[in-house]
Amino acid sequence: MTALRSLAFNLFFLVFSLLLAIAYLPLLALPRRFLWAGARFWIRGLYAALRLICGLGHRIEGSEHLPRGAGIVAAKHQSAWDTLVFMLILDAPVMVLKRELLWIPFFGWYLRRLDMLAVDRAGGAAALHDLLRQARARVAEGRQIVIFPEGTRTPPGTRRRYQPGVAALYRELGLPVVPVALDSGLYWRRRAFTKRPGTIVLKALPPIPPGLERAAFMRRLQTAIDEESERLGR
Numbered sequence: 001m002t003a004l005r006s007l008a009f010n011l012f013f014l015v016f017s018l019l020l021a022i023a024y025l026p027l028l029a030l031p032r033r034f035l036w037a038g039a040r041f042w043i044r045g046l047y048a049a050l051r052l053i054c055g056l057g058h059r060i061e062g063s064e065h066l067p068r069g070a071g072i073v074a075a076k077h078q079s080a081w082d083t084l085v086f087m088l089i090l091d092a093p094v095m096v097l098k099r100e101l102l103w104i105p106f107f108g109w110y111l112r113r114l115d116m117l118a119v120d121r122a123g124g125a126a127a128l129h130d131l132l133r134q135a136r137a138r139v140a141e142g143r144q145i146v147i148f149p150e151g152t153r154t155p156p157g158t159r160r161r162y163q164p165g166v167a168a169l170y171r172e173l174g175l176p177v178v179p180v181a182l183d184s185g186l187y188w189r190r191r192a193f194t195k196r197p198g199t200i201v202l203k204a205l206p207p208i209p210p211g212l213e214r215a216a217f218m219r220r221l222q223t224a225i226d227e228e229s230e231r232l233g234r
Contacts, residue, residue: 078185
């Protein structure tokens with residue numbers, strides 16, 4: 001039954017996304033707020049289908065810790081589900097993502113229009129400098145930077161070394177960082193066809209204040225995210 005429901009959802013995802021990708025083309029020429037509204041409609045539609053077809057819902061905890069103006073959010077990354085949810089729970093998030101996503105027809109065009117932060121993973125110091133330049137501009141607009149410090153999806157219960165980009169953003173922007181734990185990988189795993197029924201929990205934790213030394217910040221961030229994610233996954 002889970003396989004059949006997952007097949008139905010995947011078909012819905014493809015058809016729904018393709019239809020909206022075409023229908024939204026005029027929004028590229030309009031003020032950005034119209035595309036934000038369209039993106040949120042798409043995500044709500046996908047989450048509704050997950051709930052109705054697959055029996056997979058979600059719950060947000062600790063929302064009082066999320067920034068309402070400029071801020072940094074550092075989240076665990078276990079599933080494709082994680083890449084969508086922040087568009088719903090933050091005011092105007094800027095996702096840090098790999099540059100290759102901008103090359104995808106339709107999808108990449110919309111990411112560019114929403115001014116997401118695209119990073120060249122092989123770019124070294126130059127790529128980091130460009131990331132910080134873009135981040136300063138987005139923060140000046142009062143937007144929230146969302147970064148997945150592991151850099152890729154990680155299975156539940158697995159710990160991966162955090163990448164230096166989050167520490168650079170923390171130092172350069174001088175803003176608190178909100179750690180976010182989640183357990184989405186228990187239900188929608190990396191490259192997995194099936195979506196298991198249940199309730200994904202995303203938990204925002206108390207912000208880490210600015211001003212910590214780099215090593216202390218990284219230890220505190222990784223401990224908070226990994227330990228809470230593991231607790232949620234039990």
